[in-house]
Structure formats: C-alpha cells, structure tokens
Amino acid sequence: MANEPISGLSALGAAPAVDDELEILDRSDTVSMSSAEGANKRITITQLFTSAKFTTLLAPISNDGASLGSTALQFSDLFLAEGGVINWDNGDVTITQTGNVLSFAGASTRYEFDAVIAPTSSDGAALGTSALMFSDLFLASGAVINFNNGDVTITHGSNTITIAGGELILPTDGPTSTLGAGFRGAPQNSQTAAYTTVLADAGKCIFHPASDNNARTFTIDSNANVAFPVGTIIEFINMAAASVTIAITSDTMTLLPAGTTGSRTLAQYGRASAEKISSTAWIISGNSALT
Secondary structure (H helix, E strand, C coil), rough: CCCHHHCCCCCCCCCCCHHHHHHHCCCCCCCEEEECCCCEEEEECCCCCCCCCECCCCCCCCCCCCCCCCCCCCCCCCCCCCCCCEECCCCCCCEEEEEEEEEEECCCCCCCCCCCCCCCCCCCCCCCCCCCCCCCCCCCCCCCCEECCCCCEEECCCCCCEEEECCCCCCCCCCCCCCCCCCCCCCECCCCCCCCCCHHHHEEEEEECCCCCCCEEEECCCCCCCCCCCCCCEEEECCCCCCEEEEECCCEEEEEECCCCCEEEECEEEEEEEEEEEEEEEEEEECCCCC
C-alpha cells in the first residue's frame, strides 16, 4: 500500500494477510481504532500523533507476550480513571484507587522500599489511624526514634534504650505501680490548715511550715475513701512550735516500736514516716518528736 494521509484511507482491506504491517507516517490526524482483524498484525507509528484512541481492549496476543514501552523507549505518564486498578498476575497483587485513597492488596509477604518514605510536608501524615493501627514495629540495631528533628530521641544500643533531650513520664495504675518511674525524693505538700490525704500524696511529704504557728491535724484517709496501694509511704514534717496531730480516719495505725495504735503527736522539728502494710493497716515511726 502506498503512503497516504490517514484522512485519505477508507479501509485497510477486509482480510489482510498474516504479518501485514501498516506504517503510519502522517501526524496531522487523530487515529481511532475500533477493532482488529486477524492475528499477528502490527501498526508502526513513526511520528507523534495528536492522540491514539481505542474503543475496545488493547491486549497482547498472549499472556505475558508484550510490554508497554521498552527499556530504551518509555512512556512519559499513565493516566487512569476513577477506580482504576493496576493488576499483577490476574489479581495476585493490585493497586486500586478510590477517591483520595490508594489501596494495596495481595502482597502477603511484604512491600519493599529502597529509599526514604516521607510525607509531603513536615507533620503532614500519620502512620496508621486511630481505627487502623499497625501491629508491630521492627527496627534495626542502633535505630533512633526521633521527635521534632532531634528535640527528643529514643536510641537503641546493645541491650540499652537511651532517651535524650527530655524527660520520660510513665503512666501508672497507682502511685506504687512497678510501671511508674516514681519520685527520686519526697515532693513537698505544704499545709497550713487541717488536711486529709489524697491519692496523689503517695510518696510525698506533708509539710507544716514554721510560719503557721497553729496546731493542725493531718489525717490519713481510710482505705474505703482513698485506696492507697499497699506499700505506699507518706512522710510528715513539723517545723512550727505548735504540734501536729497525725490521725487516721477509720483504719489502724500502729506506732513502732511501741506497738500502740491511734493518732500520734508530732512536735516541733519532728519527722515521721507512715507506711501502708495492708488494706486497712498502717505503721508509723519517726524521731523523738513523734509520740
């Protein structure tokens, strides 16, 4: 067939021979192909066209029998419609678009990446959601979890986790929980009026300052009201000339080593330590100012 513009072609023939080839040289027209006749036909496009349109399936002549492009001649872009699917091996692995979501499916072993995975902007994306959470996180030896570009880091070493740049605050299920880091000292709770302990006083010192020269009563509340865990310790210090009475609401408090029970008196410069030894029992001891 002689070279002719596409607009001048009326038909390619009803039954082209096997291995017939149509070479299209003109680039001024739009090519529309609605069907193919026979097998092993080839169309060679040697110049740029406005567009090439297909109204039916474009497929290789056999499974895995052709590629789109080559290592030397690659397509520039791929445009898919809403809901488009990239399908490997008849559904073995798929990438499906729905709305603004890409869904990966079928890769039951793993997805592999050989470069950084990053959000489009700082603080612009999360790993997982409140409803869809990852099961585990596996990091290599020496791995670092880095918050805010090094503000706080968690670094792995040989059998060691190092936290740098900030403080570690652990949630607990009680003031003496083994999950909690606890206090390095006894934080002071200064009181200048009658006071009854609360759960937050576990591990603290109820302090009566010298400036409050009035007799006060500091009361350890009952287990029924405030269930301090067994092993809780509360300290008391009185710096005032007026005495402090250390009382207990309804449980038992025993003075060591005397063995007597009931409220105790803490004179000036007195120091006492009370420890819960069972659900409704405390022991208390201190210096000579405690009676």
